[in-house]
Amino acid sequence: MKLNRRTFIGTTAALAAVMSAPAVMGQGKPRVVVIGGGAGGATAARYIAQDSAGAIDVTLIEPQTTYYTCFFSNLYLGGFKEISDLGHSYAKLASDYGINVVHDMAAGVDRTAKTVTLAGGGTVAYDKLIVSPGIDFVDGSVPGWSVDAQDKMPHAYKGGTQVELLKAQIMAMPAGGVFAMVAPPNPYRCPPGPYERISMVGHLLKVNNPTAKILLVDPKEKYSKQGLFEEGWAKHYPGMIERIGPDFGAANVSVDPAAMTVTIDGTVEQVHACNVIPAQKAGMIAAAAGLTDGNWAPVNPVDMSSKMDPDVYVLGDATNQGDMPKSGFSANSQAKVCANAVRGALTGSRVFPAKYSNTCWSLIAPEDGVKVGAAYEPTDEKIASVSSFISQTGEDAALRKATYEESEGWYTGITTDMFG
Amino acid sequence: MIRSTLALTCLLGLWAGLSQAAPLGDPEAGKKVYNSCKGCHEVGEGARNGVGPHLNFVFGRKAAGLEGYRYSKSLERAGVAGLEWHADTLDAYIEDPRGFASGTRMSFRGLKDPQDRANVIAYLRLYSDNPANIPEADPTARMSEYTVDAALLAMDGDREYGQYLSGECKACHLSDGADGIPSIVYWPEDDFKVALYAYKSGQRLHPVMQMIASRLGDEEIAALAAYFENPD
Structure with a gap:
């Protein structure tokens, strides 16, 4: 009985294998172009290059020569990491994996001709395109703020110089001064990120400017790990942090970067450092390539292919996929499913079922780490959460320390997974 | 050899159909x-x-x-x-x-x-x-339920499938097993299976590992064990 079934299955598979023969045979090696060298793009490029063992020509387009991770940038703010700890080179992706790393900005995509135009001139042709551009900001989401004001009121929501600038401004605050954060509306990159940042700024001020205050202006009613953060703030930074939610007018906020004021429902607050995290949308190339519907790029939940174009895949924060939070871990997880599907489409290699996962660690205070995570699977509609977990309030110090140490191990793990 | 690979390809295709969450x-x-x-x-x-x-x-x-x-x-x-x-x-x-x-x-x-x-x-x-x-x-x-033909359970773990699944592990575990998150490479297959089943059953308590293991079917645990025993 089983033998019969297997024989039958085998025949069907042979047929399927013939039908899925590579689409680009006879034209030299199939070409994959990846736009964006972050957690989605670098991972996808590396997995495709590594697993295809030279059968696919992989080009990675990324303007920066050193990538500064946005994840763990809060730990730099808190003084637990140096900025250099967060910088990563693309050298190994070129030397060890044979990826053609092009340090330029992708300026446009011609999906008919299947080419990517570079800001520095020239075009790159693709058979499959992977777009992993991260986020950009929605104009006008915080009245008074624009990208032009990012030196006065940094967003610090992309890795690198913005985060350094924010830390310098916090360190320069007068004794007893006020640090304000305007938190973003949903959906945004890294759901617990703003609140871990509040924690890390709390630690920085506790050490350097203990009478300073933190004003958190938050348009959301609730947020991830809220109970854990509130418990931690009361324990480690009592009296320092005030959160103003939408019930007290936080959805009606504007800023004046020149005057360094924040106006909450008509009340003007003078502040000394201000972190404005605006509303977010897919990195601009996604819209320029016609891959977005609204602010985000819709994708098919089984393989991250664009709903606009079967030869284009979109990864990470830029996507609208369902239940996965926008995070580096999510992007890295999606990249592996995508890499397997792209390789299968181009070389006929085996395509396995999609499984996705995410874990977000947050540091509340020295050695006080917490985490939240979930497993995801595709349904017809979306990538759906199928189970989740979260650290508990009241956990003992040893467990919190172990959770923090685990996050450091994860950082080493994921950056190795991205950059080789 | 080829025939068994083809059969497997298609079985995986079937799993792909079954593995959609409901x-x-x-x-x-x-x-x-x-x-x-x-x-x-x-x-x-x-x-x-x-x-x-x-x-x-x-x-x-x-x-x-x-x-x-x-x-x-x-x-x-x-x-x-x-x-x-x-x-x-x-x-x-x-x-x-x-x-x-x-x-x-x-x-x-x-x-x-x-x-x-x-x-x-x-x-x-x-x-x-x-x-x-x-x-x-x-x-x-x-979560999708993996119903596996008993004949498959007798089969050795599928290394290639294990390599694909290992991507999820490598978000945290270094592939060369250096310090940080504990190493999981070059383990004897049986030890690897025992560890994953202990997380799956809830006997071992790490929440991330419980989440990961909870949705691994027998064939997937076998595939991962086969891959990690000798990942080179």
């Missing part, structure tokens, strides 16, 4: 079922307590956990004892409210059709936290 139910159909609830329970924007408590954010809420509503002693006791509302507990409660919580003031005979219950639960789930924004929020689908 939605909790059909929220559109659930909206109709909800007609028999809405005389007492409001849900959606601006919902307030009426004869019964409003049902916004009910998923993950402690039983009798809404401030400003006077619950029965029975549900209050259940909440104090730790009862929370999730897809499974809601299902049990609305099937037979008085059977589930004998003193409940919810005068509703219950929904006997499991599909009706699934659909109304899917509808209500729309009005609780969105996991994309609050990752710890309740799931929105049921």
